[in-house]
Amino acid sequence: MPMSDEERRLLKELELGLIADDPHLAMELLSGYPTRRFPAGLFPGIAAALIGLVLVLAGAGIPAPGAVVLGILLLGLGACLLLGSTVLARSAGRQPTG
Incomplete structure (x- = not known):
């Protein structure tokens, strides 16, 4: 119609x-x-940081230094993914000068 x-x-x-x-x-x-509404590394960064935090806390609760080290590494990876995605999102919004 x-x-x-x-x-x-x-x-x-x-x-x-x-x-x-x-x-x-x-x-x-x-x-x-x-x-895209969210930066690309947002969800993997959050997941890595949360898993790392759980491993650090679990490794500190029981004598497991390997879990603590792995947790710290995952926390660092999550932070890098989160910070890298926010830096990329900010720079994508800016126009180059010159």
């Missing part, structure tokens, strides 16, 4: 209102390629 002229007019007004209110979202929707 084709749209009436009134429906087309209302749809055009909604589209123009969206472009005026949030041009970035409008460009994402029109291009068909939405940007």
Whole structure:
């Protein structure tokens, strides 16, 4: 069923209102390629840090120095992934100067 002229007019007004209110979202929707909402290393970084924290705490509770060392390494890896993803996300938003 084709749209009436009134429906087309209302749809055009909604589209123009969206472009005026949030041009970035409008460009994402029109291009068909939405940007990522979360940095790429966010979830693996959080998972590595949490597993590392559990290993450190478990290794400290029972005499297991290997678990503590592995936990510290995983905490470091998680921190690197988290910090690296936030640095990349910030630099991707900036335009190069010069």
